[in-house]
Amino acid sequence: MMSDAPGGETLLFLTDEQLRQGIEAMFFAYRGFTADPDRILAGLAYGRAHHRAIHFINRAPGTTVNNLLILLGVTKQSLNRVLRTLVEDGLVQSKVGKSDKRERHLFLTEAGEALERKLSDAQRARMRAAYRAAGPQAVAGFRQVLESMMDNDLRRRYQALKDSST
Amino acid sequence: MMSDAPGGETLLFLTDEQLRQGIEAMFFAYRGFTADPDRILAGLAYGRAHHRAIHFINRAPGTTVNNLLILLGVTKQSLNRVLRTLVEDGLVQSKVGKSDKRERHLFLTEAGEALERKLSDAQRARMRAAYRAAGPQAVAGFRQVLESMMDNDLRRRYQALKDSST
DNA sequence: ATTGGAATGTCAACAAGACTGACTTAAACT
DNA sequence: AGTTTAAGTCAGTCTTGTTGACATTCCAAT
Numbered sequence: 001m002m003s004d005a006p007g008g009e010t011l012l013f014l015t016d017e018q019l020r021q022g023i024e025a026m027f028f029a030y031r032g033f034t035a036d037p038d039r040i041l042a043g044l045a046y047g048r049a050h051h052r053a054i055h056f057i058n059r060a061p062g063t064t065v066n067n068l069l070i071l072l073g074v075t076k077q078s079l080n081r082v083l084r085t086l087v088e089d090g091l092v093q094s095k096v097g098k099s100d101k102r103e104r105h106l107f108l109t110e111a112g113e114a115l116e117r118k119l120s121d122a123q124r125a126r127m128r129a130a131y132r133a134a135g136p137q138a139v140a141g142f143r144q145v146l147e148s149m150m151d152n153d154l155r156r157r158y159q160a161l162k163d164s165s166t
Numbered sequence: 167m168m169s170d171a172p173g174g175e176t177l178l179f180l181t182d183e184q185l186r187q188g189i190e191a192m193f194f195a196y197r198g199f200t201a202d203p204d205r206i207l208a209g210l211a212y213g214r215a216h217h218r219a220i221h222f223i224n225r226a227p228g229t230t231v232n233n234l235l236i237l238l239g240v241t242k243q244s245l246n247r248v249l250r251t252l253v254e255d256g257l258v259q260s261k262v263g264k265s266d267k268r269e270r271h272l273f274l275t276e277a278g279e280a281l282e283r284k285l286s287d288a289q290r291a292r293m294r295a296a297y298r299a300a301g302p303q304a305v306a307g308f309r310q311v312l313e314s315m316m317d318n319d320l321r322r323r324y325q326a327l328k329d330s331s332t
Numbered sequence: 333a334t335t336g337g338a339a340t341g342t343c344a345a346c347a348a349g350a351c352t353g354a355c356t357t358a359a360a361c362t
Numbered sequence: 363a364g365t366t367t368a369a370g371t372c373a374g375t376c377t378t379g380t381t382g383a384c385a386t387t388c389c390a391a392t
Contacts, residue, residue, distance in 0.1 A: 013302040019290045020225070021328055022297070022309065023199075027218075028320045029312035030196055031239055033189075047377055052193075059186075066339065073197055078379050080341065102339045102388055124185045130314035131188070134307065136179045141300065141307025143188065146195035148296035154194045162187055213348060231369060244350055246370060268359045268368045 036122035044115075049074075049082045051119055054108065057092060058116045059161060062105040064097070071157060091115060202288035210281075215240075215248045217285055220274065223258060224282045225327060228271040230263070237323060257281060 012018070037051050049072075056071050057063060063071075069079045083106075086092040091112035097103035108116060131139050147155060178184070203217050222237050223229060229237075235245045249272075252258040257278035263269035274282060297305050313321060 010302075013305050014294055014297055016290060017331060018305075019293045019297065020286070020331075022293055022305070023221075023286070023289055024225075024324060024327060025309055025312040025316075026196070026199055028324050029315040030192070031320060032316045033192055035317060049378060055189075059190075064339085065341090074378080075380065076340075077342085077381085081378085084341095100339085100388080102386090104340070120186070120189070123189055124182060126315060127185045127188055128180055130311050131180055131185065133314040134310040136176075137303075138307030138310040139179050139184075139188070141304030142311035143191055144300040144304040145296050145308035146191040148299040149195040149292060150191075150198045151201060154197060158190060158194050161190060165183060165186075215349060232367090240349085241351065242369070243352085243371080247349080250370090263368095266360070266368085268357095270369065 032126065033123070036126055037119045040119055040122060046085075049078075050086060053079065053082050053086065054091065054112060054116050055120065057106045058108050058113065058120075060164065061107050064103045064105060066103075068106065086112070198292065199289070202292055203285045206285055206288060212251075215244075216252060219245065219248050219252065220257065220278060220282050221286065223272045224274050224279065224286075226330065227273050230269045230271060232269075234272065239320075252278070 034048065038048065041047055041051060052072055053068065056068055060067070065076065065079065065083070069076050072079060083092065083094070087094055089111075090109055093107045093109050093112075094104045095107065097105055134142070147158070150158060200214065204214065207213055207217060218238055219234065222234055226233070231242065231245065231249070235242050238245060249258065249260075253260055255277075256275055259273045259275050259278075260270045261273065263271055300308070313324070316324060
């Protein structure tokens, strides 16, 4: 059971029921979050995995395969299959590294950028509507809770991405 | 481009870059959100799909198969496979409806409740830590944005679940 | 200079979890 | 009696993930 006011502040927002509602909100919201890009991808021969790869290559152009698979949290074999189709279809270009020729640096082609724009436009539209409905203060809280929910190493990578685009 | 202060309030939180950061936060946070239960389930012969079924049967005991598959957003064939193993393993009980004998009402057995507790304890622990770190105001904002992000019909179902447990 | 380790890629096999389509059974509604 | 609804089943497919084994290339350290 939860006792209240150990620091002069009520902790009612930490009850099991409140946490359970947060868990369900997270589950349902994530469905909405992926729904629009999924609809677009269903038409093409791609899935969510392709979307994620395209997103992060766009976000960090020239990233290595190794960096990408850590960001995505998948094995290199799994990522490789996705990457191969994207390269074959001319959406992604893979360039051998200059200083270290073992590494491959990944870039979107123009066609890749076009698809990225289409997908993220759809996703941002929903995000924008939600942000607008909730207001700036709610958005700040939203971001704060999400960041606290991440694993430590992913939070660091997330921060690095944020900082790189300032 | 985004102009500001149409209602006396700056809209800087609605820039594409802010939205993009929100999208990435959502992606990374969801990984953390599922990480702990996934670790537990990996040991047993179950996956995320079993977790979701168990969660909602616990949340709405006596729910019908039809209701459950709408909540989960999967086909009956997909749900059926999961449900069958849970019934076989004695975690879920399926009772023929009284007023309508076509319906099956689903309940957790004691073993099912035990696993549910184990899984949701782990998930709530992370949620609680995140909530505590962010504070009650941030949590309110978090919930608000998530609700705005849901599809309309799912938001209604989410609200119904919330109200049913007051 | 050779050896060891790291980064990448490839092949093969496999499993979870989703999908569609077709079909059955039983019950309920009209 | 005929239609619709709820649930379950069978078969086949797809995406996305997993291991394990192995080749290549290159860097770095002994």
